[in-house]
Amino acid sequence: xxxxxxxxxxxxxxxxxxxxxxxxxxxxxxxxxxxxxxxxxxxxxxxxxxxxxxxxxxxxxxxxxxxxxxxxxxxxxxxxxxxxxxxxxxxxxxxxxxxxxxxxxxxxxxxxxxxxxxxxxxxxxxxxxxxxxxxxxxxxxxxxxxxxxxxxxxxxxxxxxxxxxxxxxxxxxxxxxxxxxxxxxxxxxxxxxxxxx
Numbered sequence: 523x524x525x526x527x528x529x530x531x532x533x534x535x536x537x538x539x540x541x542x543x544x545x546x547x548x549x550x551x552x553x554x555x556x557x558x559x560x561x562x563x564x565x566x567x568x569x570x571x572x573x574x575x576x577x578x579x580x581x582x583x584x585x586x587x588x589x590x591x592x593x594x595x596x597x598x599x600x601x602x603x604x605x606x607x608x609x610x611x612x613x614x615x616x617x618x619x620x621x622x623x624x625x626x627x628x629x630x631x632x633x634x635x636x637x638x639x640x641x642x643x644x645x646x647x648x649x650x651x652x653x654x655x656x657x658x659x660x661x662x663x664x665x666x667x668x669x670x671x672x673x674x675x676x677x678x679x680x681x682x683x684x685x686x687x688x689x690x691x692x693x694x695x696x697x698x699x700x701x702x703x704x705x706x707x708x709x710x711x712x713x714x715x716x717x718x719x
Contacts, residue, residue: 579646590647
């Protein structure tokens with residue numbers, strides 16, 4: 523009996539150390555060496571503070587900002603998720619209609635689908651180029667600059683599909699708002715303009 527237990531215990535300990543300790547440490551070390559930004563959450567520093575992650579959406583409420591997609595979780599990364607309402611849900615239809623009316627009143631144009639529907643996670647950091655460009659006039663008016671200059675800044679922020687094949691063109695909201703702040707800073711009375719919690 524002991525002759526059968528000893529190899530079983532030894533193999534259990536060996537594979538526990540190998541897969542539970544050595545393998546994670548090797549992968550963590552490789553990730554920190556090869557992709558340090560991604561391994562640490564793609565955090566964005568601005569001055570002495572971290573303003574967010576380029577992978578997680580946050581709320582921007584002022585007219586001077588590019589606004590993200592709606593979020594069923596209120597952009598709360600600790601409570602991420604969708605509304606779980608189906609396409610025939612009266613509550614979902616009413617919510618989308620409210621969002622559409624508010625968005626179109628603010629932008630003065632027809633709302634693209636990603637401006638009125640939340641993503642599955644509620645934390646999608648990107649919007650479609652159509653959505654972003656439709657917000658240019660509002661942003662330009664709030665910042666007191668030419669709308670064409672804001673559109674050019676947004677167009678420069680458009681990212682293509684991954685490897686030219688996977689996904690859709692997109693605009694990262696946080697990175698674009700930082701670029702807008704750098705190109706067209708708000709007057710001191712407007713404050714620094716941080717994302718709302």
